[in-house]
Amino acid sequence: xxxxxxxxxxxxxxxxxxxxxxxxxxxxxxxxxxxxxxxxxxxxxxxxxxxxxxxxxxxxxxxxxxxxxxxxxxxxxxxxxxxxxxxxxxxxxxxxxxxxxxxxxxxxxxxxxxxxxxxxxxxxxxxxxxxxxxxxxxxxxxxxxxxxxxxxxxxxxxxxxxxxxxxxxxxxxxxxxxxxxxxxxxxxxxxxxxxxxxxxxxxxxxxxxxxxxxxxxxxxxxxxxxxxxxxxxxxxxxxxxxxxxxxxxx
Amino acid sequence: xxxxxxxxxxxxxxxxxxxxxxxxxxxxxxxxxxxxxxxxxxxxxxxxxxxxxxxxxxxxxxxxxxxxxxxxxxxxxxxxxxxxxxxxxxxxxxxxxxxxxxxxxxxxxxxxxxxxxxxxxxxxxxxxxxxxxxxxxxxxxxxxxxxxxxxxxxxxxxxxxxxxxxxxxxxxxxxxxxxxxxxxxxxxxxxxxxxxxxxxxxxxxxxxxxxxxxxxxxxxxxxxxxxxxxxxxxxxxxxxxxxxxxxxxxxxxxxxxxxxxxxxxxxxxxxxxxxxxxxxxxxxxxxxxxxxxxxxxxxxxxxxxxxxxxxxxxxxxx
Numbered sequence: 001x002x003x004x005x006x007x008x009x010x011x012x013x014x015x016x017x018x019x020x021x022x023x024x025x026x027x028x029x030x031x032x033x034x035x036x037x038x039x040x041x042x043x044x045x046x047x048x049x050x051x052x053x054x055x056x057x058x059x060x061x062x063x064x065x066x067x068x069x070x071x072x073x074x075x076x077x078x079x080x081x082x083x084x085x086x087x088x089x090x091x092x093x094x095x096x097x098x099x100x101x102x103x104x105x106x107x108x109x110x111x112x113x114x115x116x117x118x119x120x121x122x123x124x125x126x127x128x129x130x131x132x133x134x135x136x137x138x139x140x141x142x143x144x145x146x147x148x149x150x151x152x153x154x155x156x157x158x159x160x161x162x163x164x165x166x167x168x169x170x171x172x173x174x175x176x177x178x179x180x181x182x183x184x185x186x187x188x189x190x191x192x193x194x195x196x197x198x199x200x201x202x203x204x205x206x207x208x209x210x211x212x213x214x215x216x217x218x219x220x221x222x223x224x225x226x227x228x229x230x231x232x233x234x235x236x237x238x239x240x241x242x243x244x245x246x247x248x249x250x
Numbered sequence: 251x252x253x254x255x256x257x258x259x260x261x262x263x264x265x266x267x268x269x270x271x272x273x274x275x276x277x278x279x280x281x282x283x284x285x286x287x288x289x290x291x292x293x294x295x296x297x298x299x300x301x302x303x304x305x306x307x308x309x310x311x312x313x314x315x316x317x318x319x320x321x322x323x324x325x326x327x328x329x330x331x332x333x334x335x336x337x338x339x340x341x342x343x344x345x346x347x348x349x350x351x352x353x354x355x356x357x358x359x360x361x362x363x364x365x366x367x368x369x370x371x372x373x374x375x376x377x378x379x380x381x382x383x384x385x386x387x388x389x390x391x392x393x394x395x396x397x398x399x400x401x402x403x404x405x406x407x408x409x410x411x412x413x414x415x416x417x418x419x420x421x422x423x424x425x426x427x428x429x430x431x432x433x434x435x436x437x438x439x440x441x442x443x444x445x446x447x448x449x450x451x452x453x454x455x456x457x458x459x460x461x462x463x464x465x466x467x468x469x470x471x472x473x474x475x476x477x478x479x480x481x482x483x484x485x486x487x488x489x490x491x492x493x494x495x496x497x498x499x500x501x502x503x504x505x506x507x508x509x510x511x512x513x514x515x516x517x518x519x520x521x522x523x524x525x526x527x528x529x530x531x532x533x534x535x536x537x538x539x540x541x542x543x544x545x546x547x548x549x550x551x552x553x554x555x556x557x558x559x560x561x562x563x564x565x566x567x568x
Binding site: 073074075083084093111112113117120 | 432435436438439440441443444446447450451453454455456457458459460461462465468
């Protein structure tokens with residue numbers, strides 16, 4: 001049995017007296033899609049920050065591929081194969097769509113410290129960037145400035161930036177936030193097509209997406225893990241139903 | 251049709267490369283006709299353009315608004331003075347020395363300053379430059395407050411090549427052109443690509459796995475090194491070095507040049523520097539209140555929405 005790609009070990013984080021991460025432990029398997037759901041203020045975004053490395057937990061450990069990365073920077077974790085899709089779209093607005101993907105592609109093959117070779121001449125890297133755009137359906141949008149893309153397209157571009165890095169864990173923070181019904185379905189299918197290829201930890205409010213994609217679901221309430229189980233178990237759990245899912249739950 | 255042509259001509263005339271070629275032409279003409287005054291002016295313009303270009307790289311491409319760029323500039327000048335006092339007068343040694351001295355100042359100060367952002371970064375770079383100013387003002391062995399004259403101009407491969415103002419002018423314009431070319435390449439290469447991306451969204455770039463801090467520090471040191479070259483050239487030209495070179499006024503003036511030229515374009519600063527030097531020279535000859543004229547120019551440029559000398563002139567040309 002190999003180590004899970006991500007393991008959180010008794011993570012704690014307080015803002016003043018308020019616990020936002022309360023003894024959270026969870027595991028994401030190598031080919032698993034793991035969803036984290038919970039009401040607003042449950043500490044989901046903080047948890048994502050702790051996994052990505054932008055927020056330092058007060059206590060506990062974060063392990064990527066069995067190695068303790070709790071003290072490592074965002075960049076160091078990214079180099080271990082963690083790719084992050086932000087809650088609000090973070091693309092480089094003044095760069096073209098292709099250049100955004102290219103930036104991500106450059107990140108994977110090592111160094112930024114190349115001073116005189118024009119990026120425009122790096123054909124192999126460019127091809128990888130193009131292939132990633134193709135995969136998310138942005139093939140013909142390569143020359144458009146990323147700041148001019150529609151919201152759903154920006155989400156797709158972010159996903160392409162994640163994919164081009166050939167990540168081992170895709171960290172998705174509300175990828176469907178602000179997208180329309182159709183876009184959501186398209187992105188969901190796109191993520192589903194990646195199942196088995198790359199492990200994902202996905203924080204999402206859209207329950208249709210969560211139940212369509214997730215192998216396992218962790219419900220976070222008040223910073224603590226309320227329950228963790230398969231979609232069927234979560235759906236059947238009476239406390240979750242009343243506390244979070246409500247009567248309209250799928 | 252004619253309008254499009256006029257616009258194209260204006261764009262060509264105001265292209266930074268044209269400005270550098272223009273400086274070279276000015277030097278050639280002035281030399282041919284023996285206008286020493288014009289040689290001196292063109293040299294000064296080229297030197298300040300080199301300093302402004304390096305700051306443009308730091309501010310415009312790196313997104314680091316340094317208010318202390320006069321420090322590496324002055325350190326480059328002091329490198330020439332101090333090395334000269336120890337008998338090093340060879341320009342092929344002095345220039346790398348000035349570059350390294352300025353970059354060596356930038357690495358530790360930049361390492362601290364880059365831990366801050368926004369207005370704090372501006373303030374801390376200003377503070378470091380003022381510290382450098384007072385340190386050199388206290389160096390009584392090298393003139394202290396008053397500054398000190400150079401024993402003589404540098405040699406080149408042992409020859410008294412730089413005795414001629416014309417040759418110094420060519421060296422200055424040549425270094426400006428070389429620096430513009432190198433920085434242009436750097437901006438288009440991976441390093442500049444990542445630097446520009448980090449300027450737009452730092453969190454995004456570090457989430458991709460890049461060390462934004464290290465990238466910026468290298469860019470900051472590179473900009474400082476080039477400013478050091480400019481300082482060394484100015485020391486050669488005026489044969490005099492004083493702490494006033496790293497006064498905060500000088501830092502501000504360099505920022506003005508960058509803004510006038512349009513901070514988004516790397517080499518726009520060359521145009522900004524030439525504009526400031528010309529205003530200083532010709533208005534300064536008329537009135538001691540020449541800075542009022544410069545102020546009006548800045549206002550005009552900023553108010554014209556363009557914040558960009560080239561765009562303004564291109565509009566007038568239309």
